[in-house]
Amino acid sequence: MTLRSGAAALLAGAALCVPGQALADTLQEALALTYQTNPTLQAARADLRATDETVPIERSDGLPSVGGSAQYTEYLKQSSSSFTAPDRALSAGLELSVPVYSGGAVKNSVRAAKQRVQAGRADLKATESGIFAQTVAAYMDVIRDSAVVQLNRQNVDTLGVNLQATQDRFEIGDITRTDVAQSDSRLAIARSDFLTSQSNLISSRERYIQLVGKPPVALQPPPPLPGLPASPDEAVDVALANNPDLLAARERSQASKYDIDVAGSTRLPRVELFTGGNYTDYFGTLGGGSSGAFSQSETTAQAGARLTVPLFQGGLPAALERQAQARSQSTMETEIAIERDVIAQTRASYSAWIAANEVIEATTTAVSAAALSLEGVRAENTVGNRTILDILDAERELLSTQVQLVTAQRNAYVAGFSLLAAMGKAEAEDLNFDVGPLYDPTVHYDSVKGAIFDWRMEPDPVAQSTRTVDTPAQDADILGN
Numbered sequence: 001m002t003l004r005s006g007a008a009a010l011l012a013g014a015a016l017c018v019p020g021q022a023l024a025d026t027l028q029e030a031l032a033l034t035y036q037t038n039p040t041l042q043a044a045r046a047d048l049r050a051t052d053e054t055v056p057i058e059r060s061d062g063l064p065s066v067g068g069s070a071q072y073t074e075y076l077k078q079s080s081s082s083f084t085a086p087d088r089a090l091s092a093g094l095e096l097s098v099p100v101y102s103g104g105a106v107k108n109s110v111r112a113a114k115q116r117v118q119a120g121r122a123d124l125k126a127t128e129s130g131i132f133a134q135t136v137a138a139y140m141d142v143i144r145d146s147a148v149v150q151l152n153r154q155n156v157d158t159l160g161v162n163l164q165a166t167q168d169r170f171e172i173g174d175i176t177r178t179d180v181a182q183s184d185s186r187l188a189i190a191r192s193d194f195l196t197s198q199s200n201l202i203s204s205r206e207r208y209i210q211l212v213g214k215p216p217v218a219l220q221p222p223p224p225l226p227g228l229p230a231s232p233d234e235a236v237d238v239a240l241a242n243n244p245d246l247l248a249a250r251e252r253s254q255a256s257k258y259d260i261d262v263a264g265s266t267r268l269p270r271v272e273l274f275t276g277g278n279y280t281d282y283f284g285t286l287g288g289g290s291s292g293a294f295s296q297s298e299t300t301a302q303a304g305a306r307l308t309v310p311l312f313q314g315g316l317p318a319a320l321e322r323q324a325q326a327r328s329q330s331t332m333e334t335e336i337a338i339e340r341d342v343i344a345q346t347r348a349s350y351s352a353w354i355a356a357n358e359v360i361e362a363t364t365t366a367v368s369a370a371a372l373s374l375e376g377v378r379a380e381n382t383v384g385n386r387t388i389l390d391i392l393d394a395e396r397e398l399l400s401t402q403v404q405l406v407t408a409q410r411n412a413y414v415a416g417f418s419l420l421a422a423m424g425k426a427e428a429e430d431l432n433f434d435v436g437p438l439y440d441p442t443v444h445y446d447s448v449k450g451a452i453f454d455w456r457m458e459p460d461p462v463a464q465s466t467r468t469v470d471t472p473a474q475d476a477d478i479l480g481n
Contacts, residue, residue, distance in 0.1 A: 025216060025217045025218060025219050025220065026219075027220070027222040027223065028223070028432065028433040029433070030135055030139050030208075030212050030219075031132055031135055031136075031431055032433035033212050033213060034131060034135045034211055034212050035132075035433070035438075036435055037212075037464070037466040038131055038211060038213065038465060040127065040131055041128060041131055042465050044123065044127040044128075045439060045441070047120070047124075048117075048120045048121060048124050048444075049444050051116060051117055051120035052117055052120075052441075052445045052449070053448060054117070055110060055113045055114055055117060055448070055449050056448055056449060056450070056451050056452070058106065058109040058110045058112075058113045059106070059110050061099070061102070061109070062102065062107075062110075063099075063452060064097065064099075065097050066094070066095070066096050067094075068093065068094045068095075069092065070090070070091070070092040070093075071090070071092075072088070072089075072090045073088060073090075073091075075087055075088065084288070085286075085288075086283075086286040086287075087283075087285035088282070088283050088285055089280060089281065089282050089285075089286075090280070090281045090283070091278060091279065091281075092279050093278040094276055094277050094278075095274060095275070097272050097273070097274040098272060098274070100271040100272055100273060101269070102268075102270055103265030103266070103267075103268030103270065104261055104262075104265050104268075105262050108258040108261040108262045108265070109258070111255075111258045112255040112256075112258035112259055112262065113255075115252070115255035115258065116251065116255050117445060118251040119247075119248040119249075119251035119252045119255065120248075120441075122244040122245070122247040122251060123244070123245075124441060125244035125424075125427050126248065128426075128427050129421040129427055130421070131211065132417075132421070132426050132427075132428075132431065133414075133417055133418055133421045133426060134211055135211045136222075136413070137414045137417075138204065138207045138208040138210075138211050138212070139216070139222065140222070140413050140414055141204040141207065141208075141410065142204045142205055142219055143219050143221075143406075143410065144204075144409070144410040145200045145201035146219075147406040148197045148200070148406060148407075149194070149198055151399060151403060151406075152190065152193050152197045153194060155190045155194070155395065155399045156187070156191055156194050158395060159392075162183050162186075162187075162388075162392070162395075163180070163183040163187050166179055166180050166183040166388055167183075179387070179388040179389070182389050182392060183388060186392045186396070197476075198476035199476075201476045202475065202476055205474035209471050209474070210468065213465070213468060214466075214468075214471065225416045225417060225420060227420065227430075228420070229350065229419070229423070231350075232346070232347045232350045235346045235347070235349075235422070236343055236346050236347065239342050239423045240339070240342065240343070242423060242424025242425065243342045243346075243423065243424045244424055244427070245338055245342065246335070246338050247424075249331070249334055249338045249339075250335055252334075253328070253332050253334075253335045256324070256330075256331040256332075257328055259327065259328065263320035263321040263323065263324040264317065264321045266310070266313070266316065266317040266321075267310055267313070267317035267318075269307060269309045270306075270307070271307050272305070272306050273303075273305050273306075274305070275301070275302065275303035276301070276302055277299065277302070278299070278300045279297070279299050279300075280297060280299075281297045282297065283296065284296050342422060345418075345422045346422040349415055349419035349422050352411070352415035352418075353412060353415040353419050356411040356412035356415050357412050359408040359412075360405065360408045360409060360412055363401055363404045363408055364405060366404070366405075370394070370397050370398040370400075370402075371398055373394050373397070373398075374391070374394040374395055374397075377390050378391055378394075
């Protein structure tokens with residue numbers, strides 16, 4: 001099957017899922033609303049903004065710091081041998097320290113933080129892909145289950161007519177009571193299946209609301225999926241280069257290498273420059289009765305360099321370094337595990353997509369054959385060559401193939417989208433929905449990466465997602481789909 005024919009089959013198949021149904025909501029609209037209002041996506045964006053802040057946090061350790069202090073003292077009891085002790089004093093001081101060398105801790109901490117920001121951006125894309133895949137599945141579930149409800153309703157109506165006809169023929173002695181019982185049994189089973197299909201449709205609609213934030217309304221057939229690969233090898237190659245989970249794992253693996261250097265720096269010297277000044281005022285109380293002989297205030301200033309050389313720390317630096325090395329190996333192994341998962345997921349999704357399209361072709365033929373068979377069995381029954389049970393079996397086979405067809409149509413589209421998600425091609429910029437400018441994670445990062453003002457204040461956060469407490473409980477009404 002070629003890419004063009006595969007996409008056409010998906011679109012045609014989806015159209016078969018909703019025969020004669022009024023059109024309203026589209027898949028693009030559902031994805032756009034999910035993008036704007038889904039709480040999982042909003043939380044992921046907030047988590048990334050929190051990760052952005054690790055860069056200025058780590059950088060702050062390498063920047064100058066200024067501190068001030070003030071102290072007012074009342075001397076309630078003085079030494080009896082002191083003739084100059086003051087009664088009260090106010091002292092204030094100011095100190096500036098400038099880190100010069102920290103063994104590479106700051107530099108490598110900042111590098112690790114930047115790598116984790118990149119990992120966080122990939123995580124956000126992975127969350128987008130995952131939520132979009134769930135939304136597509138929920139969208140197609142509603143379409144499928146609506147079709148199944150409609151098919152089961154038609155089956156109940158048909159079997160009801162069959163039962164009435166069977167009862168009429170029994171009354172004139174044309175058939176036996178066994179034929180009536182068989183028809184009655186099949187009708188009861190059909191009603192049970194109809195109720196089950198209604199329950200499934202309600203569950204699918206509620207799941208749709210959970211993801212999209214509003215009830216589904218007459219869902220349109222989805223558009224063809226673009227960019228589907230021609231082979232599993234092509235799909236894997238694209239996935240290894242673009243899958244966001246794998247990209248995030250690679251960034252974390254790189255960040256963990258910087259963590260080793262940070263841990264090792266704890267055994268190296270530290271150098272900083274400092275300067276400061278102090279002012280003390282005794283409020284005219286220094287020297288007691290001879291206060292005029294003494295200066296009642298003093299000012300001092302100092303500057304220098306401070307070298308700190310760790311000589312023994314009880315094995316702490318070595319333990320920190322070994323711990324960082326172990327964690328680094330863990331991230332490397334995790335990267336390989338995710339790579340394996342991506343390969344397996346991509347190949348499985350490709351296989352499922354191909355298989356579902358082949359099932360569509362097979363079940364389409366089966367539906368046509370089953371419909372023709374039912375027509376023939378009914379005709380043969382009128383001349384006595386077929387029994388009522390043959391008719392019932394033919395009707396059940398037709399219903400079964402119709403349900404298989406709409407299920408295969410759903411599975412093909414969902415598998416195709418899952419394949420795109422595994423390839424890293426199901427992110428917001430790939431889906432062509434109109435929501436205005438997409439969320440740009442670099443905007444917040446650029447605004448905070450160099451921020452050094454301690455009193456920069458941001459507005460208190462408010463929830464951006466829509467709530468669903470006011471949405472009505474869903475039913476299985478097809479027209480309200």
